[in-house]
Amino acid sequence: MTEATPQRQYDEAAAAAAVEAFLRAIGEDPTRDGLQETPARVARAWREITGGLHTDPAKHLERTFEIDHNEMVLVRDIPFYSVCEHHLLPFFGQAHVAYIPAGGRVTGLSKLARVVEGYARRPQVQERLTSQIADALVESLGAKGVGVVLSGEHMCMTMRGVSKPGSQTITSALRGAMRTNDATRAEFMSLVLAPNNR
Numbered sequence: 001m002t003e004a005t006p007q008r009q010y011d012e013a014a015a016a017a018a019v020e021a022f023l024r025a026i027g028e029d030p031t032r033d034g035l036q037e038t039p040a041r042v043a044r045a046w047r048e049i050t051g052g053l054h055t056d057p058a059k060h061l062e063r064t065f066e067i068d069h070n071e072m073v074l075v076r077d078i079p080f081y082s083v084c085e086h087h088l089l090p091f092f093g094q095a096h097v098a099y100i101p102a103g104g105r106v107t108g109l110s111k112l113a114r115v116v117e118g119y120a121r122r123p124q125v126q127e128r129l130t131s132q133i134a135d136a137l138v139e140s141l142g143a144k145g146v147g148v149v150l151s152g153e154h155m156c157m158t159m160r161g162v163s164k165p166g167s168q169t170i171t172s173a174l175r176g177a178m179r180t181n182d183a184t185r186a187e188f189m190s191l192v193l194a195p196n197n198r
């Protein structure tokens, strides 16, 4: 089951008030030049950054096409931006999303990127983000196999804390044939890792 979509709506005024309080808490003066519009600006930005909270990304997979293709479809190198739920700092990188259609039931290629974006625009951990994308494809498309690999850099590990810039976190979620069939899994991984032909 994909997780239920949270029902609470984004309260931009409350977000702006919280940012103003936060600026005071860190010892800033929110009334000084340069910061006066910041609470409202940050509140607008976070509406976008967390916009996926108020959507059901799996809905993008409702429209399907019948195409006589029952082999792997992979969209690679999909950029994503999310925020870690521990520090509310960005983590970002690339998603590689593959599925094996069942009965020729395929989705539009852009919809795979929309699903990634919908789950990324929430406070997240990379593991859950990866699983949610995979589960949505299994449940909505009835795909015979699904493979999702995310490679992300976490700002909470680079600009603070352990301070390890450049470190990449790789997560994967394999479902159905992508997990159980060695040759299928190997094909997926070789396509994900293949050098670009640009």
Ligand SMILES: Nc1nc2c(ncn2[C@@H]2O[C@H](COP(=O)(O)OP(=O)(O)OP(=O)(O)O)[C@@H](O)[C@H]2O)c(=O)[nH]1
Pocket: 084, 085, 086, 124, 125, 126, 127, 154, 156, 157, 161, 162
């Ligand atoms: N598993 C997982 N951990 C994450 C993710 N994003 C951030 N973290 C980690 O969340 C952990 C939170 O650890 P805490 O000890 O509670 O917080 P902290 O004192 O700020 O930890 P440090 O980052 O080590 O300074 C850190 O180890 C982060 O690296 C993620 O997507 N997945």
Ligand SMILES: [Zn+2]
Pocket: 084, 085, 086, 087, 088, 089, 154, 156, 157
């Ligand atoms: Zn973090």
